[in-house]
Amino acid sequence: MANRKIIAVFGATGAQGGSVARAILENNHFALRALTRDVTGKKAQVFQDLGAEVVRCDLDDPASVEEALKGVYGAFVVTNFWDHHSKEKEACQGKLVADVAKRLGLKHVVYSGLENVDRLTGGxxxxxxxxxxxxxxxxxxxxxxPMTSVRLAAYFENFLTLWKPVKTSEGHYTLALPMGDVPMDGISVADVGAVVSSIFASPEEFVGKAVGLSAEALTIQQYADILSKTLGKDIRDAKITLEAFEKMGFPGVEEMASMFRFYHMKPDRDIKLTHRLNPKIRSFSQFISENQGAFKDL
Incomplete structure:
Protein backbone atom coordinates (compact mmCIF):
# COMPACT_ATOMS: atom_id res chain seq x y z
CA MET A 1 0.00 0.00 0.00
CA ALA A 2 2.93 2.29 0.75
CA ASN A 3 3.82 2.91 -2.91
CA ARG A 4 0.25 3.44 -4.17
CA LYS A 5 -1.97 6.42 -3.51
CA ILE A 6 -4.93 5.56 -1.29
CA ILE A 7 -8.56 6.16 -2.23
CA ALA A 8 -11.01 6.10 0.69
CA VAL A 9 -14.47 4.87 -0.32
CA PHE A 10 -17.41 5.83 1.86
CA GLY A 11 -20.26 3.33 2.11
CA ALA A 12 -18.03 0.57 0.76
CA THR A 13 -20.52 -2.11 1.83
CA GLY A 14 -23.43 -0.37 0.07
CA ALA A 15 -24.48 -0.44 -3.59
CA GLN A 16 -22.64 2.61 -4.97
CA GLY A 17 -19.68 2.51 -2.61
CA GLY A 18 -19.33 -1.25 -3.12
CA SER A 19 -19.24 -0.83 -6.89
CA VAL A 20 -16.52 1.83 -6.61
CA ALA A 21 -14.51 -0.15 -4.04
CA ARG A 22 -14.51 -3.26 -6.26
CA ALA A 23 -13.48 -1.26 -9.33
CA ILE A 24 -10.55 0.33 -7.46
CA LEU A 25 -9.39 -3.09 -6.29
CA GLU A 26 -9.64 -4.51 -9.84
CA ASN A 27 -7.88 -1.54 -11.41
CA ASN A 28 -4.90 -1.86 -9.05
CA HIS A 29 -3.75 1.70 -9.81
CA PHE A 30 -4.75 2.93 -6.34
CA ALA A 31 -4.89 1.25 -2.93
CA LEU A 32 -8.34 0.94 -1.34
CA ARG A 33 -9.39 2.08 2.10
CA ALA A 34 -12.95 0.76 2.50
CA LEU A 35 -15.01 2.84 4.93
CA THR A 36 -18.05 1.35 6.65
CA ARG A 37 -20.02 1.73 9.87
CA ASP A 38 -19.70 -2.00 10.58
CA VAL A 39 -16.18 -3.36 10.10
CA THR A 40 -17.22 -6.81 11.38
CA GLY A 41 -19.92 -7.41 8.74
CA LYS A 42 -19.62 -10.01 5.97
CA LYS A 43 -19.18 -7.45 3.19
CA ALA A 44 -16.44 -5.65 5.11
CA GLN A 45 -14.72 -9.01 5.66
CA VAL A 46 -14.73 -9.66 1.89
CA PHE A 47 -12.80 -6.42 1.26
CA GLN A 48 -10.39 -7.32 4.05
CA ASP A 49 -9.78 -10.71 2.44
CA LEU A 50 -9.12 -9.00 -0.91
CA GLY A 51 -6.33 -6.97 0.67
CA ALA A 52 -8.12 -3.69 1.32
CA GLU A 53 -7.71 -1.67 4.48
CA VAL A 54 -11.14 -1.61 6.19
CA VAL A 55 -11.79 1.32 8.52
CA ARG A 56 -14.82 2.23 10.63
CA CYS A 57 -16.41 5.50 9.59
CA ASP A 58 -19.74 7.07 10.49
CA LEU A 59 -20.85 10.29 8.77
CA ASP A 60 -22.51 11.38 12.03
CA ASP A 61 -19.20 11.07 13.88
CA PRO A 62 -16.75 13.84 12.83
CA ALA A 63 -13.79 12.23 14.63
CA SER A 64 -14.23 8.98 12.67
CA VAL A 65 -14.39 10.92 9.36
CA GLU A 66 -11.18 12.76 10.25
CA GLU A 67 -9.42 9.50 11.13
CA ALA A 68 -10.72 7.75 7.99
CA LEU A 69 -9.34 10.42 5.64
CA LYS A 70 -5.88 10.78 7.16
CA GLY A 71 -3.12 10.03 4.66
CA VAL A 72 -5.37 9.43 1.65
CA TYR A 73 -4.92 10.87 -1.84
CA GLY A 74 -8.63 10.98 -2.64
CA ALA A 75 -12.08 9.80 -1.64
CA PHE A 76 -15.37 8.66 -3.13
CA VAL A 77 -18.20 10.12 -1.09
CA VAL A 78 -21.79 8.90 -1.09
CA THR A 79 -24.52 9.90 1.35
CA ASN A 80 -27.89 8.18 1.77
CA PHE A 81 -30.99 10.38 2.04
CA TRP A 82 -33.17 7.27 2.41
CA ASP A 83 -31.45 6.40 5.72
CA HIS A 84 -33.18 9.32 7.46
CA HIS A 85 -35.29 11.22 4.84
CA SER A 86 -33.73 14.53 5.88
CA LYS A 87 -32.29 16.91 3.28
CA GLU A 88 -30.66 18.93 6.10
CA LYS A 89 -28.97 15.89 7.62
CA GLU A 90 -27.66 14.73 4.22
CA ALA A 91 -26.28 18.22 3.48
CA CYS A 92 -24.68 18.32 6.94
CA GLN A 93 -22.94 14.95 6.39
CA GLY A 94 -21.62 15.96 2.97
CA LYS A 95 -20.34 19.33 4.20
CA LEU A 96 -18.55 17.62 7.10
CA VAL A 97 -16.61 15.47 4.60
CA ALA A 98 -15.87 18.57 2.48
CA ASP A 99 -14.46 20.42 5.50
CA VAL A 100 -12.27 17.48 6.51
CA ALA A 101 -11.11 16.95 2.88
CA LYS A 102 -10.13 20.62 2.69
CA ARG A 103 -8.32 20.58 6.02
CA LEU A 104 -6.38 17.39 5.20
CA GLY A 105 -5.55 18.54 1.66
CA LEU A 106 -7.13 15.69 -0.35
CA LYS A 107 -6.12 15.89 -4.00
CA HIS A 108 -9.33 14.55 -5.59
CA VAL A 109 -12.79 13.84 -4.22
CA VAL A 110 -15.45 12.18 -6.38
CA TYR A 111 -18.83 12.99 -4.88
CA SER A 112 -22.05 11.20 -5.72
CA GLY A 113 -24.09 14.34 -6.25
CA LEU A 114 -27.26 15.48 -8.01
CA GLU A 115 -28.78 18.76 -9.12
CA ASN A 116 -30.08 21.36 -6.65
CA VAL A 117 -33.55 21.30 -8.21
CA ASP A 118 -34.95 23.82 -5.73
CA ARG A 119 -32.37 26.39 -6.84
CA LEU A 120 -32.57 25.47 -10.54
CA THR A 121 -36.33 25.98 -10.62
CA GLY A 122 -36.38 29.10 -8.44
CA GLY A 123 -38.18 27.23 -5.66
CA PRO A 146 -10.67 19.50 -5.96
CA MET A 147 -13.92 17.63 -6.57
CA THR A 148 -15.75 15.90 -9.41
CA SER A 149 -19.47 15.33 -8.99
CA VAL A 150 -21.06 12.29 -10.61
CA ARG A 151 -24.82 12.63 -11.10
CA LEU A 152 -26.39 9.23 -11.63
CA ALA A 153 -29.41 8.40 -13.73
CA ALA A 154 -32.26 6.23 -12.39
CA TYR A 155 -31.00 2.83 -11.27
CA PHE A 156 -31.87 -0.15 -13.46
CA GLU A 157 -31.93 -2.04 -10.14
CA ASN A 158 -35.18 -0.24 -9.25
CA PHE A 159 -36.96 -2.38 -11.87
CA LEU A 160 -36.10 -5.45 -9.77
CA THR A 161 -37.82 -4.03 -6.66
CA LEU A 162 -39.72 -0.72 -6.43
CA TRP A 163 -40.62 -0.52 -10.12
CA LYS A 164 -41.31 -4.19 -10.77
CA PRO A 165 -44.11 -4.82 -13.30
CA VAL A 166 -47.51 -5.26 -11.62
CA LYS A 167 -50.15 -7.74 -12.83
CA THR A 168 -53.51 -6.26 -13.84
CA SER A 169 -56.94 -7.89 -13.58
CA GLU A 170 -56.82 -8.35 -17.39
CA GLY A 171 -53.79 -10.63 -17.04
CA HIS A 172 -51.04 -8.42 -18.50
CA TYR A 173 -48.46 -6.45 -16.51
CA THR A 174 -47.81 -2.72 -16.32
CA LEU A 175 -45.00 -0.33 -15.39
CA ALA A 176 -46.52 2.58 -13.46
CA LEU A 177 -43.86 5.26 -13.97
CA PRO A 178 -45.24 8.73 -14.83
CA MET A 179 -42.91 9.74 -17.67
CA GLY A 180 -45.36 9.90 -20.60
CA ASP A 181 -43.29 9.76 -23.79
CA VAL A 182 -40.24 11.48 -22.24
CA PRO A 183 -37.20 9.14 -22.29
CA MET A 184 -35.75 8.37 -18.85
CA ASP A 185 -32.00 7.88 -18.42
CA GLY A 186 -30.95 4.72 -16.61
CA ILE A 187 -27.82 2.95 -15.40
CA SER A 188 -26.92 -0.09 -13.34
CA VAL A 189 -25.39 1.03 -10.05
CA ALA A 190 -23.00 -1.93 -10.37
CA ASP A 191 -21.48 -0.26 -13.47
CA VAL A 192 -20.76 3.05 -11.74
CA GLY A 193 -17.55 1.87 -10.07
CA ALA A 194 -15.58 1.55 -13.31
CA VAL A 195 -16.70 5.07 -14.32
CA VAL A 196 -15.50 6.53 -11.02
CA SER A 197 -12.22 4.62 -11.26
CA SER A 198 -11.63 6.18 -14.71
CA ILE A 199 -12.39 9.66 -13.30
CA PHE A 200 -9.82 9.16 -10.52
CA ALA A 201 -7.28 8.20 -13.21
CA SER A 202 -7.87 11.49 -15.12
CA PRO A 203 -8.09 14.31 -12.55
CA GLU A 204 -6.89 16.93 -15.04
CA GLU A 205 -9.99 16.28 -17.18
CA PHE A 206 -12.60 16.03 -14.43
CA VAL A 207 -11.74 18.11 -11.34
CA GLY A 208 -14.22 20.96 -10.97
CA LYS A 209 -16.83 19.31 -13.19
CA ALA A 210 -20.22 17.68 -12.76
CA VAL A 211 -20.57 14.56 -14.89
CA GLY A 212 -24.05 13.20 -15.67
CA LEU A 213 -24.00 9.40 -15.98
CA SER A 214 -26.36 7.26 -18.08
CA ALA A 215 -26.10 3.94 -19.92
CA GLU A 216 -29.07 4.81 -22.16
CA ALA A 217 -32.34 6.77 -22.22
CA LEU A 218 -35.57 4.88 -22.97
CA THR A 219 -39.27 5.67 -22.81
CA ILE A 220 -41.31 3.65 -20.31
CA GLN A 221 -42.84 1.77 -23.26
CA GLN A 222 -39.30 0.85 -24.43
CA TYR A 223 -38.42 -0.36 -20.93
CA ALA A 224 -41.66 -2.39 -20.97
CA ASP A 225 -40.88 -3.83 -24.43
CA ILE A 226 -37.44 -5.03 -23.29
CA LEU A 227 -38.93 -6.62 -20.16
CA SER A 228 -41.65 -8.30 -22.28
CA LYS A 229 -39.14 -9.69 -24.76
CA THR A 230 -36.66 -10.91 -22.13
CA LEU A 231 -39.17 -12.33 -19.64
CA GLY A 232 -41.74 -13.62 -22.12
CA LYS A 233 -44.57 -11.68 -20.44
CA ASP A 234 -46.98 -9.04 -21.77
CA ILE A 235 -45.68 -5.88 -20.07
CA ARG A 236 -46.96 -2.40 -20.98
CA ASP A 237 -46.57 1.22 -19.98
CA ALA A 238 -49.46 1.95 -17.59
CA LYS A 239 -49.49 5.51 -19.00
CA ILE A 240 -50.05 6.84 -15.50
CA THR A 241 -50.13 10.63 -15.05
CA LEU A 242 -48.04 12.41 -12.44
CA GLU A 243 -51.26 13.38 -10.63
CA ALA A 244 -52.52 9.77 -10.53
CA PHE A 245 -49.07 8.54 -9.47
CA GLU A 246 -49.04 10.99 -6.57
CA LYS A 247 -52.33 9.54 -5.31
CA MET A 248 -50.90 6.01 -5.10
CA GLY A 249 -50.20 6.70 -1.44
CA PHE A 250 -47.11 4.55 -0.77
CA PRO A 251 -44.44 5.95 1.60
CA GLY A 252 -42.29 8.53 -0.18
CA VAL A 253 -44.64 8.89 -3.17
CA GLU A 254 -44.48 12.71 -3.13
CA GLU A 255 -40.68 12.62 -3.23
CA MET A 256 -40.78 10.15 -6.16
CA ALA A 257 -43.34 12.27 -8.02
CA SER A 258 -41.11 15.34 -7.61
CA MET A 259 -38.19 13.35 -9.02
CA PHE A 260 -40.22 12.30 -12.07
CA ARG A 261 -41.28 15.94 -12.58
CA PHE A 262 -37.59 16.82 -12.69
CA TYR A 263 -36.88 13.94 -15.08
CA HIS A 264 -39.47 15.50 -17.43
CA MET A 265 -37.06 18.47 -17.63
CA LYS A 266 -34.43 16.11 -19.12
CA PRO A 267 -31.46 16.66 -16.77
CA ASP A 268 -28.06 16.52 -18.43
CA ARG A 269 -26.80 12.93 -18.56
CA ASP A 270 -23.96 12.15 -20.97
CA ILE A 271 -24.41 8.68 -22.47
CA LYS A 272 -21.39 8.94 -24.78
CA LEU A 273 -19.04 10.02 -21.98
CA THR A 274 -20.39 7.32 -19.64
CA HIS A 275 -19.61 4.66 -22.27
CA ARG A 276 -16.11 6.12 -22.78
CA LEU A 277 -15.43 5.95 -19.03
CA ASN A 278 -16.78 2.39 -18.76
CA PRO A 279 -16.68 0.61 -22.15
CA LYS A 280 -18.28 -2.48 -20.54
CA ILE A 281 -21.37 -0.62 -19.32
CA ARG A 282 -24.53 -2.68 -19.72
CA SER A 283 -27.68 -1.75 -21.60
CA PHE A 284 -31.05 -2.27 -19.92
CA SER A 285 -31.54 -5.35 -22.08
CA GLN A 286 -28.24 -6.89 -20.89
CA PHE A 287 -29.02 -5.95 -17.29
CA ILE A 288 -32.47 -7.62 -17.35
CA SER A 289 -31.07 -10.74 -19.09
CA GLU A 290 -28.57 -11.12 -16.25
CA ASN A 291 -31.20 -10.55 -13.56
CA GLN A 292 -34.11 -12.66 -14.77
CA GLY A 293 -34.17 -14.53 -11.47
CA ALA A 294 -35.59 -11.43 -9.77
CA PHE A 295 -38.79 -11.84 -11.82
CA LYS A 296 -39.48 -15.52 -11.19
CA ASP A 297 -42.54 -14.65 -9.08
CA LEU A 298 -44.25 -12.71 -11.91
Missing amino acids: KLKVLHFDGKGEVEEYFWSIGV
Missing part, protein backbone atom coordinates in the same frame (compact mmCIF):
# COMPACT_ATOMS: atom_id res chain seq x y z
CA LYS A 124 -40.96 25.91 -7.94
CA LEU A 125 -39.91 22.28 -7.50
CA LYS A 126 -38.21 20.61 -4.57
CA VAL A 127 -36.69 17.12 -4.84
CA LEU A 128 -35.25 16.63 -1.38
CA HIS A 129 -32.95 13.68 -2.18
CA PHE A 130 -31.47 15.77 -5.04
CA ASP A 131 -31.42 19.20 -3.37
CA GLY A 132 -29.26 18.24 -0.37
CA LYS A 133 -26.67 16.67 -2.66
CA GLY A 134 -26.78 19.75 -4.91
CA GLU A 135 -26.09 21.94 -1.89
CA VAL A 136 -23.10 19.78 -0.96
CA GLU A 137 -21.72 19.94 -4.54
CA GLU A 138 -21.78 23.73 -4.39
CA TYR A 139 -20.16 23.72 -0.95
CA PHE A 140 -17.26 21.45 -2.04
CA TRP A 141 -16.42 23.78 -4.91
CA SER A 142 -16.96 26.98 -2.89
CA ILE A 143 -14.32 26.00 -0.30
CA GLY A 144 -11.85 24.94 -2.99
CA VAL A 145 -11.78 21.14 -2.65
Whole structure:
Protein backbone atom coordinates (compact mmCIF):
# COMPACT_ATOMS: atom_id res chain seq x y z
CA MET A 1 0.00 0.00 0.00
CA ALA A 2 2.93 2.29 0.75
CA ASN A 3 3.82 2.91 -2.91
CA ARG A 4 0.25 3.44 -4.17
CA LYS A 5 -1.97 6.42 -3.51
CA ILE A 6 -4.93 5.56 -1.29
CA ILE A 7 -8.56 6.16 -2.23
CA ALA A 8 -11.01 6.10 0.69
CA VAL A 9 -14.47 4.87 -0.32
CA PHE A 10 -17.41 5.83 1.86
CA GLY A 11 -20.26 3.33 2.11
CA ALA A 12 -18.03 0.57 0.76
CA THR A 13 -20.52 -2.11 1.83
CA GLY A 14 -23.43 -0.37 0.07
CA ALA A 15 -24.48 -0.44 -3.59
CA GLN A 16 -22.64 2.61 -4.97
CA GLY A 17 -19.68 2.51 -2.61
CA GLY A 18 -19.33 -1.25 -3.12
CA SER A 19 -19.24 -0.83 -6.89
CA VAL A 20 -16.52 1.83 -6.61
CA ALA A 21 -14.51 -0.15 -4.04
CA ARG A 22 -14.51 -3.26 -6.26
CA ALA A 23 -13.48 -1.26 -9.33
CA ILE A 24 -10.55 0.33 -7.46
CA LEU A 25 -9.39 -3.09 -6.29
CA GLU A 26 -9.64 -4.51 -9.84
CA ASN A 27 -7.88 -1.54 -11.41
CA ASN A 28 -4.90 -1.86 -9.05
CA HIS A 29 -3.75 1.70 -9.81
CA PHE A 30 -4.75 2.93 -6.34
CA ALA A 31 -4.89 1.25 -2.93
CA LEU A 32 -8.34 0.94 -1.34
CA ARG A 33 -9.39 2.08 2.10
CA ALA A 34 -12.95 0.76 2.50
CA LEU A 35 -15.01 2.84 4.93
CA THR A 36 -18.05 1.35 6.65
CA ARG A 37 -20.02 1.73 9.87
CA ASP A 38 -19.70 -2.00 10.58
CA VAL A 39 -16.18 -3.36 10.10
CA THR A 40 -17.22 -6.81 11.38
CA GLY A 41 -19.92 -7.41 8.74
CA LYS A 42 -19.62 -10.01 5.97
CA LYS A 43 -19.18 -7.45 3.19
CA ALA A 44 -16.44 -5.65 5.11
CA GLN A 45 -14.72 -9.01 5.66
CA VAL A 46 -14.73 -9.66 1.89
CA PHE A 47 -12.80 -6.42 1.26
CA GLN A 48 -10.39 -7.32 4.05
CA ASP A 49 -9.78 -10.71 2.44
CA LEU A 50 -9.12 -9.00 -0.91
CA GLY A 51 -6.33 -6.97 0.67
CA ALA A 52 -8.12 -3.69 1.32
CA GLU A 53 -7.71 -1.67 4.48
CA VAL A 54 -11.14 -1.61 6.19
CA VAL A 55 -11.79 1.32 8.52
CA ARG A 56 -14.82 2.23 10.63
CA CYS A 57 -16.41 5.50 9.59
CA ASP A 58 -19.74 7.07 10.49
CA LEU A 59 -20.85 10.29 8.77
CA ASP A 60 -22.51 11.38 12.03
CA ASP A 61 -19.20 11.07 13.88
CA PRO A 62 -16.75 13.84 12.83
CA ALA A 63 -13.79 12.23 14.63
CA SER A 64 -14.23 8.98 12.67
CA VAL A 65 -14.39 10.92 9.36
CA GLU A 66 -11.18 12.76 10.25
CA GLU A 67 -9.42 9.50 11.13
CA ALA A 68 -10.72 7.75 7.99
CA LEU A 69 -9.34 10.42 5.64
CA LYS A 70 -5.88 10.78 7.16
CA GLY A 71 -3.12 10.03 4.66
CA VAL A 72 -5.37 9.43 1.65
CA TYR A 73 -4.92 10.87 -1.84
CA GLY A 74 -8.63 10.98 -2.64
CA ALA A 75 -12.08 9.80 -1.64
CA PHE A 76 -15.37 8.66 -3.13
CA VAL A 77 -18.20 10.12 -1.09
CA VAL A 78 -21.79 8.90 -1.09
CA THR A 79 -24.52 9.90 1.35
CA ASN A 80 -27.89 8.18 1.77
CA PHE A 81 -30.99 10.38 2.04
CA TRP A 82 -33.17 7.27 2.41
CA ASP A 83 -31.45 6.40 5.72
CA HIS A 84 -33.18 9.32 7.46
CA HIS A 85 -35.29 11.22 4.84
CA SER A 86 -33.73 14.53 5.88
CA LYS A 87 -32.29 16.91 3.28
CA GLU A 88 -30.66 18.93 6.10
CA LYS A 89 -28.97 15.89 7.62
CA GLU A 90 -27.66 14.73 4.22
CA ALA A 91 -26.28 18.22 3.48
CA CYS A 92 -24.68 18.32 6.94
CA GLN A 93 -22.94 14.95 6.39
CA GLY A 94 -21.62 15.96 2.97
CA LYS A 95 -20.34 19.33 4.20
CA LEU A 96 -18.55 17.62 7.10
CA VAL A 97 -16.61 15.47 4.60
CA ALA A 98 -15.87 18.57 2.48
CA ASP A 99 -14.46 20.42 5.50
CA VAL A 100 -12.27 17.48 6.51
CA ALA A 101 -11.11 16.95 2.88
CA LYS A 102 -10.13 20.62 2.69
CA ARG A 103 -8.32 20.58 6.02
CA LEU A 104 -6.38 17.39 5.20
CA GLY A 105 -5.55 18.54 1.66
CA LEU A 106 -7.13 15.69 -0.35
CA LYS A 107 -6.12 15.89 -4.00
CA HIS A 108 -9.33 14.55 -5.59
CA VAL A 109 -12.79 13.84 -4.22
CA VAL A 110 -15.45 12.18 -6.38
CA TYR A 111 -18.83 12.99 -4.88
CA SER A 112 -22.05 11.20 -5.72
CA GLY A 113 -24.09 14.34 -6.25
CA LEU A 114 -27.26 15.48 -8.01
CA GLU A 115 -28.78 18.76 -9.12
CA ASN A 116 -30.08 21.36 -6.65
CA VAL A 117 -33.55 21.30 -8.21
CA ASP A 118 -34.95 23.82 -5.73
CA ARG A 119 -32.37 26.39 -6.84
CA LEU A 120 -32.57 25.47 -10.54
CA THR A 121 -36.33 25.98 -10.62
CA GLY A 122 -36.38 29.10 -8.44
CA GLY A 123 -38.18 27.23 -5.66
CA LYS A 124 -40.96 25.91 -7.94
CA LEU A 125 -39.91 22.28 -7.50
CA LYS A 126 -38.21 20.61 -4.57
CA VAL A 127 -36.69 17.12 -4.84
CA LEU A 128 -35.25 16.63 -1.38
CA HIS A 129 -32.95 13.68 -2.18
CA PHE A 130 -31.47 15.77 -5.04
CA ASP A 131 -31.42 19.20 -3.37
CA GLY A 132 -29.26 18.24 -0.37
CA LYS A 133 -26.67 16.67 -2.66
CA GLY A 134 -26.78 19.75 -4.91
CA GLU A 135 -26.09 21.94 -1.89
CA VAL A 136 -23.10 19.78 -0.96
CA GLU A 137 -21.72 19.94 -4.54
CA GLU A 138 -21.78 23.73 -4.39
CA TYR A 139 -20.16 23.72 -0.95
CA PHE A 140 -17.26 21.45 -2.04
CA TRP A 141 -16.42 23.78 -4.91
CA SER A 142 -16.96 26.98 -2.89
CA ILE A 143 -14.32 26.00 -0.30
CA GLY A 144 -11.85 24.94 -2.99
CA VAL A 145 -11.78 21.14 -2.65
CA PRO A 146 -10.67 19.50 -5.96
CA MET A 147 -13.92 17.63 -6.57
CA THR A 148 -15.75 15.90 -9.41
CA SER A 149 -19.47 15.33 -8.99
CA VAL A 150 -21.06 12.29 -10.61
CA ARG A 151 -24.82 12.63 -11.10
CA LEU A 152 -26.39 9.23 -11.63
CA ALA A 153 -29.41 8.40 -13.73
CA ALA A 154 -32.26 6.23 -12.39
CA TYR A 155 -31.00 2.83 -11.27
CA PHE A 156 -31.87 -0.15 -13.46
CA GLU A 157 -31.93 -2.04 -10.14
CA ASN A 158 -35.18 -0.24 -9.25
CA PHE A 159 -36.96 -2.38 -11.87
CA LEU A 160 -36.10 -5.45 -9.77
CA THR A 161 -37.82 -4.03 -6.66
CA LEU A 162 -39.72 -0.72 -6.43
CA TRP A 163 -40.62 -0.52 -10.12
CA LYS A 164 -41.31 -4.19 -10.77
CA PRO A 165 -44.11 -4.82 -13.30
CA VAL A 166 -47.51 -5.26 -11.62
CA LYS A 167 -50.15 -7.74 -12.83
CA THR A 168 -53.51 -6.26 -13.84
CA SER A 169 -56.94 -7.89 -13.58
CA GLU A 170 -56.82 -8.35 -17.39
CA GLY A 171 -53.79 -10.63 -17.04
CA HIS A 172 -51.04 -8.42 -18.50
CA TYR A 173 -48.46 -6.45 -16.51
CA THR A 174 -47.81 -2.72 -16.32
CA LEU A 175 -45.00 -0.33 -15.39
CA ALA A 176 -46.52 2.58 -13.46
CA LEU A 177 -43.86 5.26 -13.97
CA PRO A 178 -45.24 8.73 -14.83
CA MET A 179 -42.91 9.74 -17.67
CA GLY A 180 -45.36 9.90 -20.60
CA ASP A 181 -43.29 9.76 -23.79
CA VAL A 182 -40.24 11.48 -22.24
CA PRO A 183 -37.20 9.14 -22.29
CA MET A 184 -35.75 8.37 -18.85
CA ASP A 185 -32.00 7.88 -18.42
CA GLY A 186 -30.95 4.72 -16.61
CA ILE A 187 -27.82 2.95 -15.40
CA SER A 188 -26.92 -0.09 -13.34
CA VAL A 189 -25.39 1.03 -10.05
CA ALA A 190 -23.00 -1.93 -10.37
CA ASP A 191 -21.48 -0.26 -13.47
CA VAL A 192 -20.76 3.05 -11.74
CA GLY A 193 -17.55 1.87 -10.07
CA ALA A 194 -15.58 1.55 -13.31
CA VAL A 195 -16.70 5.07 -14.32
CA VAL A 196 -15.50 6.53 -11.02
CA SER A 197 -12.22 4.62 -11.26
CA SER A 198 -11.63 6.18 -14.71
CA ILE A 199 -12.39 9.66 -13.30
CA PHE A 200 -9.82 9.16 -10.52
CA ALA A 201 -7.28 8.20 -13.21
CA SER A 202 -7.87 11.49 -15.12
CA PRO A 203 -8.09 14.31 -12.55
CA GLU A 204 -6.89 16.93 -15.04
CA GLU A 205 -9.99 16.28 -17.18
CA PHE A 206 -12.60 16.03 -14.43
CA VAL A 207 -11.74 18.11 -11.34
CA GLY A 208 -14.22 20.96 -10.97
CA LYS A 209 -16.83 19.31 -13.19
CA ALA A 210 -20.22 17.68 -12.76
CA VAL A 211 -20.57 14.56 -14.89
CA GLY A 212 -24.05 13.20 -15.67
CA LEU A 213 -24.00 9.40 -15.98
CA SER A 214 -26.36 7.26 -18.08
CA ALA A 215 -26.10 3.94 -19.92
CA GLU A 216 -29.07 4.81 -22.16
CA ALA A 217 -32.34 6.77 -22.22
CA LEU A 218 -35.57 4.88 -22.97
CA THR A 219 -39.27 5.67 -22.81
CA ILE A 220 -41.31 3.65 -20.31
CA GLN A 221 -42.84 1.77 -23.26
CA GLN A 222 -39.30 0.85 -24.43
CA TYR A 223 -38.42 -0.36 -20.93
CA ALA A 224 -41.66 -2.39 -20.97
CA ASP A 225 -40.88 -3.83 -24.43
CA ILE A 226 -37.44 -5.03 -23.29
CA LEU A 227 -38.93 -6.62 -20.16
CA SER A 228 -41.65 -8.30 -22.28
CA LYS A 229 -39.14 -9.69 -24.76
CA THR A 230 -36.66 -10.91 -22.13
CA LEU A 231 -39.17 -12.33 -19.64
CA GLY A 232 -41.74 -13.62 -22.12
CA LYS A 233 -44.57 -11.68 -20.44
CA ASP A 234 -46.98 -9.04 -21.77
CA ILE A 235 -45.68 -5.88 -20.07
CA ARG A 236 -46.96 -2.40 -20.98
CA ASP A 237 -46.57 1.22 -19.98
CA ALA A 238 -49.46 1.95 -17.59
CA LYS A 239 -49.49 5.51 -19.00
CA ILE A 240 -50.05 6.84 -15.50
CA THR A 241 -50.13 10.63 -15.05
CA LEU A 242 -48.04 12.41 -12.44
CA GLU A 243 -51.26 13.38 -10.63
CA ALA A 244 -52.52 9.77 -10.53
CA PHE A 245 -49.07 8.54 -9.47
CA GLU A 246 -49.04 10.99 -6.57
CA LYS A 247 -52.33 9.54 -5.31
CA MET A 248 -50.90 6.01 -5.10
CA GLY A 249 -50.20 6.70 -1.44
CA PHE A 250 -47.11 4.55 -0.77
CA PRO A 251 -44.44 5.95 1.60
CA GLY A 252 -42.29 8.53 -0.18
CA VAL A 253 -44.64 8.89 -3.17
CA GLU A 254 -44.48 12.71 -3.13
CA GLU A 255 -40.68 12.62 -3.23
CA MET A 256 -40.78 10.15 -6.16
CA ALA A 257 -43.34 12.27 -8.02
CA SER A 258 -41.11 15.34 -7.61
CA MET A 259 -38.19 13.35 -9.02
CA PHE A 260 -40.22 12.30 -12.07
CA ARG A 261 -41.28 15.94 -12.58
CA PHE A 262 -37.59 16.82 -12.69
CA TYR A 263 -36.88 13.94 -15.08
CA HIS A 264 -39.47 15.50 -17.43
CA MET A 265 -37.06 18.47 -17.63
CA LYS A 266 -34.43 16.11 -19.12
CA PRO A 267 -31.46 16.66 -16.77
CA ASP A 268 -28.06 16.52 -18.43
CA ARG A 269 -26.80 12.93 -18.56
CA ASP A 270 -23.96 12.15 -20.97
CA ILE A 271 -24.41 8.68 -22.47
CA LYS A 272 -21.39 8.94 -24.78
CA LEU A 273 -19.04 10.02 -21.98
CA THR A 274 -20.39 7.32 -19.64
CA HIS A 275 -19.61 4.66 -22.27
CA ARG A 276 -16.11 6.12 -22.78
CA LEU A 277 -15.43 5.95 -19.03
CA ASN A 278 -16.78 2.39 -18.76
CA PRO A 279 -16.68 0.61 -22.15
CA LYS A 280 -18.28 -2.48 -20.54
CA ILE A 281 -21.37 -0.62 -19.32
CA ARG A 282 -24.53 -2.68 -19.72
CA SER A 283 -27.68 -1.75 -21.60
CA PHE A 284 -31.05 -2.27 -19.92
CA SER A 285 -31.54 -5.35 -22.08
CA GLN A 286 -28.24 -6.89 -20.89
CA PHE A 287 -29.02 -5.95 -17.29
CA ILE A 288 -32.47 -7.62 -17.35
CA SER A 289 -31.07 -10.74 -19.09
CA GLU A 290 -28.57 -11.12 -16.25
CA ASN A 291 -31.20 -10.55 -13.56
CA GLN A 292 -34.11 -12.66 -14.77
CA GLY A 293 -34.17 -14.53 -11.47
CA ALA A 294 -35.59 -11.43 -9.77
CA PHE A 295 -38.79 -11.84 -11.82
CA LYS A 296 -39.48 -15.52 -11.19
CA ASP A 297 -42.54 -14.65 -9.08
CA LEU A 298 -44.25 -12.71 -11.91
